Amino acid sequence: MRGLLLCGKLGAPRLLAESQPPHMDTTAACAGDEDARLKALRHYGILDTSLDPAFDELAELARYICEAPIALVSFVDRERQWFKAERGMGRRETPIDQSVCRFAIQSRGVFVVPDLRQDARFASNPLVTQPHGVRFYAGAPLRTPDGFALGTVCVLDYQPRTLGQPQQDMLNVLAHQVMRLLELKLANDRQARMVLELDEARERMAVLAHTDVLTGLANxxxxxxxxxxxxxxxxxxxxxxxxxxxxxxxxxxxxxxxxxxxxxxxxxxxxxxxxxxxxxxxxxxxxxxxxxxxxxxxxxxxxxxxxxxxxxxxxxxxxxxxxxxxxxxxxxxxxxxxxxxxxxxxxxxxxxxxxxxxxxxxxxxxxxx
Ligand SMILES: Nc1nc2c(ncn2[C@@H]2O[C@H](COP(=O)(O)OP(=O)(O)OP(=O)(O)O)[C@@H](O)[C@H]2O)c(=O)[nH]1
The missing domain is CATH 3.30.70.270 (Reverse transcriptase/Diguanylate cyclase domain)
Known part of the structure; x- marks a missing residue:
C-alpha cells in the first residue's frame, strides 16, 4: 500500500516511483491535479456546512464496525482537513500538515497505517506525539464518479492494530454511502436553485404583465x-x-x-x-x-x-x-x-x-x- 501513492484522479493514475521516500510531499508534484480535486470538492458545497445526522450516523457505523474510538467523515481542503461528521475526535478540523487523510486520498483502496508512530510520514505528527496520541489509522477514500478523491471515511485508534478485510470492505461501503449523500445534496441544491429561479421568473412575468415596458407605468x-x-x-x-x-x-x-x-x-x-x-x-x-x-x-x-x-x-x-x-x-x-x-x-x-x-x-x- 505504501509504495502506491497516486496523484489526482484515479481515472488516469500516475504511480510514484517505488523508491520515493515515504515522507515526500507529493502535493507539489501534482499541483494541477490538486487544483482540479479542490474544484471538485468546492462543487459539492459541503465544506463548513452544519452537522447532519445522516453523516453522523455513517461515522457512528464506521466506529462500531471497526471497533475504533474515533471515526470521521473527513474532507481534505487546501489548508486543512474538515470533518463533516466526527465521533470521538472532539473537533471539526485540523491543519493539513496533521492530516493522515491527505495520504489516504491518494490510495486506491482502504489506506491502513497499523502504527503511525512507526511510519516516518506520521511519527512527528502532533496528533501522534501528543499525550494519548493516536497510533492507528484506516481510511477509505471518498471518490467522485469522475475519479477525484475528496476525503475519507476513516477510523483511528489509540493502540497500534490492524483492520480485517471484511471491516475494510465495510469502510469502503460507508465511503460509497457518503458519496451518495453528497450526490443527493447536489441534486437537492440544484432543485432548490431551479425552484428559486422559477419563482423569480414568475415574479418578473407578473410584473411585466402589469407594466408598460417603455415607461414602467401600469399598463x-x-x-x-x-x-x-x-x-x-x-x-x-x-x-x-x-x-x-x-x-x-x-x-x-x-x-x-x-x-x-x-x-x-x-x-x-x-x-x-x-x-x-x-x-x-x-x-x-x-x-x-x-x-x-x-x-x-x-x-x-x-x-x-x-x-x-x-x-x-x-x-x-x-x-x-x-x-x-x-x-x-x-x-x-x-x-x-x-x-x-x-x-x-x-x-x-x-x-x-x-x-x-x-x-x-x-x-x-x-x-x-
Ligand atoms: N415614439 C413613440 N411614439 C408613439 C408611441 N405611441 C404613439 N406614438 C405616436 O404618438 C403620435 C400621436 O399623434 P396624434 O394622435 O396625431 O396626436 P398629437 O400629435 O399628439 O397631436 P394632439 O394630440 O392633437 O396634440 C403618433 O405619431 C404616434 O405614432 C410610442 O410608443 N413611441
Missing part, C-alpha cells in the same frame, strides 16, 4: 382592473376619488422632427414627471400611445385640479433630457370625480370628451367633465 389592462376595484370601493361608500386623463400635445411632431427614439425618451420623461408630481397612493397608467390615465384615490375634484396644475407646471419646467434644442412637453387633460353611480365606460367617455375640449381650446390645459 391599460392592470389599470382597468384597478379602476374596477376603486369603483367597487366607491360604491361601498369609500372616500371620493378623481380620474385624470392626459394626452401629450403635438406628439406626432416630436417623432417627426426628432425621430422615434426621442419620442420614446419623451414618453419616459413624461412618465418620470408624473411619478414626481403624483402621490405614492395615486396610480398612473399608460392608457394608449401618448395618452395616460391616472387614478387619484381619496382626492376631491378641487385637489385633483391642483395636481393637474402641478403637472402642467412641472412639464413646462423640465425639458426632455439630452435633446437639443431643448424640448419641452405640454399636455391636455380631462378631469372628473369618479362617480360610483356611473358605469365605467361612460366615465371614460366623459373624460375623453373633456380631453378633446382641452385640445380644441388651445391645448396645455385641463377641462373638467
Amino acid at each position: 391599460r389592462r392592470s389599470f382597468t382592473e384597478r379602476l374596477r376595484q376603486q369603483l367597487a370601493l366607491l360604491q361601498r361608500g369609500g372616500a371620493p376619488a378623481c380620474l385624470l386623463m392626459m394626452d401629450i400635445d403635438r406628439f406626432k411632431q416630436v417623432n417627426d422632427v426628432h425621430g422615434h427614439h426621442v419620442g420614446d425618451d419623451a414618453l419616459r420623461h413624461f412618465a418620470a414627471t408624473c411619478r414626481e408630481v403624483f402621490r405614492a397612493s395615486d396610480v398612473v397608467s399608460r392608457w394608449g400611445g401618448e395618452e395616460f390615465l391616472a387614478l387619484l384615490p381619496a382626492t376631491t375634484l378641487a385637489e385633483g385640479q391642483v395636481v393637474a396644475q402641478r403637472l402642467h407646471a412641472a412639464l413646462a419646467a423640465a425639458a426632455v433630457p439630452d435633446v437639443a434644442p431643448p424640448l419641452y412637453l405640454s399636455a391636455s387633460m380631462g378631469l372628473c370625480s369618479f362617480d360610483p353611480a356611473r358605469p365605467l365606460d361612460l366615465t371614460l367617455r366623459g373624460l375623453d370628451a373633456a380631453l378633446y375640449a382641452a385640445k380644441t381650446q388651445g391645448r396645455n390645459r385641463t377641462v373638467l367633465v
Whole structure:
C-alpha cells in the first residue's frame, strides 16, 4: 500500500516511483491535479456546512464496525482537513500538515497505517506525539464518479492494530454511502436553485404583465382592473376619488422632427414627471400611445385640479433630457370625480370628451367633465 501513492484522479493514475521516500510531499508534484480535486470538492458545497445526522450516523457505523474510538467523515481542503461528521475526535478540523487523510486520498483502496508512530510520514505528527496520541489509522477514500478523491471515511485508534478485510470492505461501503449523500445534496441544491429561479421568473412575468415596458407605468389592462376595484370601493361608500386623463400635445411632431427614439425618451420623461408630481397612493397608467390615465384615490375634484396644475407646471419646467434644442412637453387633460353611480365606460367617455375640449381650446390645459 505504501509504495502506491497516486496523484489526482484515479481515472488516469500516475504511480510514484517505488523508491520515493515515504515522507515526500507529493502535493507539489501534482499541483494541477490538486487544483482540479479542490474544484471538485468546492462543487459539492459541503465544506463548513452544519452537522447532519445522516453523516453522523455513517461515522457512528464506521466506529462500531471497526471497533475504533474515533471515526470521521473527513474532507481534505487546501489548508486543512474538515470533518463533516466526527465521533470521538472532539473537533471539526485540523491543519493539513496533521492530516493522515491527505495520504489516504491518494490510495486506491482502504489506506491502513497499523502504527503511525512507526511510519516516518506520521511519527512527528502532533496528533501522534501528543499525550494519548493516536497510533492507528484506516481510511477509505471518498471518490467522485469522475475519479477525484475528496476525503475519507476513516477510523483511528489509540493502540497500534490492524483492520480485517471484511471491516475494510465495510469502510469502503460507508465511503460509497457518503458519496451518495453528497450526490443527493447536489441534486437537492440544484432543485432548490431551479425552484428559486422559477419563482423569480414568475415574479418578473407578473410584473411585466402589469407594466408598460417603455415607461414602467401600469399598463391599460392592470389599470382597468384597478379602476374596477376603486369603483367597487366607491360604491361601498369609500372616500371620493378623481380620474385624470392626459394626452401629450403635438406628439406626432416630436417623432417627426426628432425621430422615434426621442419620442420614446419623451414618453419616459413624461412618465418620470408624473411619478414626481403624483402621490405614492395615486396610480398612473399608460392608457394608449401618448395618452395616460391616472387614478387619484381619496382626492376631491378641487385637489385633483391642483395636481393637474402641478403637472402642467412641472412639464413646462423640465425639458426632455439630452435633446437639443431643448424640448419641452405640454399636455391636455380631462378631469372628473369618479362617480360610483356611473358605469365605467361612460366615465371614460366623459373624460375623453373633456380631453378633446382641452385640445380644441388651445391645448396645455385641463377641462373638467
Ligand atoms: N415614439 C413613440 N411614439 C408613439 C408611441 N405611441 C404613439 N406614438 C405616436 O404618438 C403620435 C400621436 O399623434 P396624434 O394622435 O396625431 O396626436 P398629437 O400629435 O399628439 O397631436 P394632439 O394630440 O392633437 O396634440 C403618433 O405619431 C404616434 O405614432 C410610442 O410608443 N413611441
